[in-house]
Amino acid sequence: MDSLIGPEGASTAGVWIGFVFTLLIFSALLGDHLLARLAQYVLVGAVLGYAVVVTWQSILTSRLAMALRADPQGQPWSWVPVLLAIVMAVAGLERIFAQGRASSGQSGVWRRGLRALGAVPALGLVSIGAAVALVGAVQGTLAPQFFSVARNSLNWDAEGTVFLTGVLTLAITVASLLFFVVDGERHLAQQPAWAQRLMRAWLWVGQRALWVAAGALFARLLASRLSLLAAQLTHWSSALSSTPLSEMLERWWRIATGA
Amino acid sequence: MATLLCPHCGAPNRVGANFCNRCGANLRTPDGDVGRVADASATAGAQSPSAAGEQPWLDPGFLGEDDAPFEEEDPDVGGEMTPPRPASRLVSGVQGLLEPLRIAALPEEHGTSFSSPIPAESLLNATQMRQVRQWMAEETLVGVEVQPAVTQAPRLWLPWIFLLMGMGVLFPLLLRPSPLPGEPIRWEGVESGFQAIEALPSGALVQVLWAYDPATAGEMEMLAAPVLRHLQRRQTVLDIISLLPNGPATARRLFASLAEARSSDLSGIPVQPTIDVRFLPGGVVALPSLGSVRSRLAVVLAAQPEDVQHWLEQVAPLNRAPVVAVTAAGADPPLRPYLQSGQLVGLVSGFDGAYHYVRLLDETPSAFEPSRMRLQFAVQQYGALTIVLIVALGNLALLLRGGREHG
Numbered sequence: 311m312d313s314l315i316g317p318e319g320a321s322t323a324g325v326w327i328g329f330v331f332t333l334l335i336f337s338a339l340l341g342d343h344l345l346a347r348l349a350q351y352v353l354v355g356a357v358l359g360y361a362v363v364v365t366w367q368s369i370l371t372s373r374l375a376m377a378l379r380a381d382p383q384g385q386p387w388s389w390v391p392v393l394l395a396i397v398m399a400v401a402g403l404e405r406i407f408a409q410g411r412a413s414s415g416q417s418g419v420w421r422r423g424l425r426a427l428g429a430v431p432a433l434g435l436v437s438i439g440a441a442v443a444l445v446g447a448v449q450g451t452l453a454p455q456f457f458s459v460a461r462n463s464l465n466w467d468a469e470g471t472v473f474l475t476g477v478l479t480l481a482i483t484v485a486s487l488l489f490f491v492v493d494g495e496r497h498l499a500q501q502p503a504w505a506q507r508l509m510r511a512w513l514w515v516g517q518r519a520l521w522v523a524a525g526a527l528f529a530r531l532l533a534s535r536l537s538l539l540a541a542q543l544t545h546w547s548s549a550l551s552s553t554p555l556s557e558m559l560e561r562w563w564r565i566a567t568g569a
Numbered sequence: 570m571a572t573l574l575c576p577h578c579g580a581p582n583r584v585g586a587n588f589c590n591r592c593g594a595n596l597r598t599p600d601g602d603v604g605r606v607a608d609a610s611a612t613a614g615a616q617s618p619s620a621a622g623e624q625p626w627l628d629p630g631f632l633g634e635d636d637a638p639f640e641e642e643d644p645d646v647g648g649e650m651t652p653p654r655p656a657s658r659l660v661s662g663v664q665g666l667l668e669p670l671r672i673a674a675l676p677e678e679h680g681t682s683f684s685s686p687i688p689a690e691s692l693l694n695a696t697q698m699r700q701v702r703q704w705m706a707e708e709t710l711v712g713v714e715v716q717p718a719v720t721q722a723p724r725l726w727l728p729w730i731f732l733l734m735g736m737g738v739l740f741p742l743l744l745r746p747s748p749l750p751g752e753p754i755r756w757e758g759v760e761s762g763f764q765a766i767e768a769l770p771s772g773a774l775v776q777v778l779w780a781y782d783p784a785t786a787g788e789m790e791m792l793a794a795p796v797l798r799h800l801q802r803r804q805t806v807l808d809i810i811s812l813l814p815n816g817p818a819t820a821r822r823l824f825a826s827l828a829e830a831r832s833s834d835l836s837g838i839p840v841q842p843t844i845d846v847r848f849l850p851g852g853v854v855a856l857p858s859l860g861s862v863r864s865r866l867a868v869v870l871a872a873q874p875e876d877v878q879h880w881l882e883q884v885a886p887l888n889r890a891p892v893v894a895v896t897a898a899g900a901d902p903p904l905r906p907y908l909q910s911g912q913l914v915g916l917v918s919g920f921d922g923a924y925h926y927v928r929l930l931d932e933t934p935s936a937f938e939p940s941r942m943r944l945q946f947a948v949q950q951y952g953a954l955t956i957v958l959i960v961a962l963g964n965l966a967l968l969l970r971g972g973r974e975h976g
Contacts, residue, residue, distance in 0.1 A: 357815065360815055364848060365850055368847075368848050438854055439854050442857065443853065446879070446882030449882065449886045450878070450885065450912075454910055454912055458906075458909065458911070462909075523902075530898045533899075533919055533953070535899075536949055536953065536956075537788040537791065537919065538785065538788045540738065540945055541791060542787050543742055543948070544945065
């Protein structure tokens with residue numbers, strides 16, 4: 311019994327539980343079935359539960375709560391997130407419990423007021439998130455990428471191959487963008503025949519460029535997943551090497567191969 | 570309640586009903602289906618003078634006394650209450666006047682005159698007749714597109730692909746063949762990333778964003794381990810942050826395994842005594858707060874390209890620290906433009922990146938390391954070969970099928 315609850319016992323149990331759950335999730339390859347689903351639900355539940363515990367321990371009970379408990383009036387601004395969180399939680403709970411129930415008179419006014427108050431932190435979250443994302447996209451991606459391409463891609467003084475690469479990059483980039491925004495049937499119908507031919511050829515190039523890009527992405531993704539699979543298999547082969555299961559499999563393998 | 574299908578229109582009626590609730594056909598025939606069908610066709614024809622006797626609604630004076638289709642709908646109607654008299658039909662006396670549809674014509678019948686139709690019941694048996702009548706009684710489908718006939722596509726049993734893939738991966742794992750000739754591609758960015766870390770002075774502050782969790786640890790630890798070993802060898806001070814709740818635990822686990830399997834090169838080097846991995850809740854919105862940290866370098870360990878992008882967008886413009894991205898292979902292509910623009914000083918990705926980083930480190934590996942690396946390399950090679958084989962087989966099948974279809 312001691313070995314079961316001791317660190318070694320826990321470690322062994324962890325290996326076996328992990329192995330069983332890996333097999334269960336892996337068995338989803340053969341089709342959707344109850345055990346594979348059960349394993350996935352357990353995994354998702356464990357991750358969520360762990361996230362809640364970590365958030366509670368590392369944020370709510372340590373940093374925030376300790377700071378407020380130590381000096382409640384020292385940092386009045388620290389109470390603002392607490393108040394906003396409480397308002398949001400109460401408004402959310404009210405919405406959940408009041409679902410399907412009609413409100414009347416004074417309770418209706420209270421409810422509307424509470425919901426309006428609950429929308430304040432939600433609006434704050436959304437608006438701050440949008441602003442941060444927008445500013446970040448401009449300062450970290452759009453502007454640097456644009457200036458980098460403008461500076462380096464099409465250099466008139468560059469030697470032949472570098473210049474050609476720049477021209478090709480520009481042409482293919484424009485072709486890919488055109489493929490997304492130009493509809494051959496709708497936008498080119500009124501154009502002269504030569505313009506239609508040129509644009510269709512350009513769109514054709516853009517489509518192929520996207521295919522190639524998607525192919526490259528997919529190939530790298532596949533390599534990534536292959537690494538994951540190999541790492542898992544290597545991990546299990548080393549983790550189970552010291553267990554009776556490994557000895558049994560080895561014996562079977564020797565019988566099967568006649569070694 | 571037991572029901573009886575009307576032989577004329579197929580509508581369900583209660584057992585014992587005299588007439589059909591929907592079409593009014595006579596249901597009182599005591600015999601089986603054949604008899605009922607015969608009666609029903611006779612009713613539909615309305616040619617026999619006796620039909621008026623058996624089908625009272627043909628009499629213009631019929632008011633429906635005998636036709637109470639909904640008499641059982643209200644079971645509470647007791648003896649003291651007078652059951653409601655069924656309403657007379659809005660239009661009476663027209664039933665059975667229309668000539669029945671010729672629904673049982675055979676191809677050889679085309680030339681024959683309509684005046685001498687072959688009775689349908691002589692061509693179809695009772696069950697078929699009932700089925701046909703049911704079809705005729707059904708609502709007409711309006712607005713349903715007629716789908717063109719689709720050619721039979723070859724059926725692919727997906728587990729075959731998984732089986733092939735599994736065999737391709739298990740083969741090197743079980744039989745340990747020698748790796749195929751060649752070595753992984755050395756992509757641009759590995760050496761520059763190595764040089765960026767190599768140039769760090771002792772005690773330099775390095776920010777590390779831990780943006781992967783156990784789901785991708787299999788691949789990411791292969792990459793993160795040599796980079797962190799390198800940082801430890803340079804005696805840097807690590808400030809590790811994670812936006813994922815399970816990031817800190819993943820980081821501590823890797824640092825513990827690094828400490829356990831420390832290579833002999835590191836044994837004489839003092840490393841940071843305590844490594845505090847902070848969890849920063851709030852996602853991307855929390856990242857700008859890290860911009861105030863004046864670090865010499867930032868290392869982003871990420872399985873997804875978005876995490877590197879977020880760092881480059883939110884933190885790098887603020888503290889101007891050079892960034893090295895250590896990512897999964899799938900995250901590599903979207904991050905290449907950042908390497909070319911100089912926003913990333915190094916990009917180490919995938920198994921190939923890890924392989925070359927380890928070689929650049931040139932450290933004395935532990936006994937376990939080379940065999941693991943060799944095995945990983947063999948699995949990658951044979952796995953990639955299997956994928957190429959699957960793609961080739963798929964294309965071949967498509968080619969052969971296309972050839973057959975086009976003649």
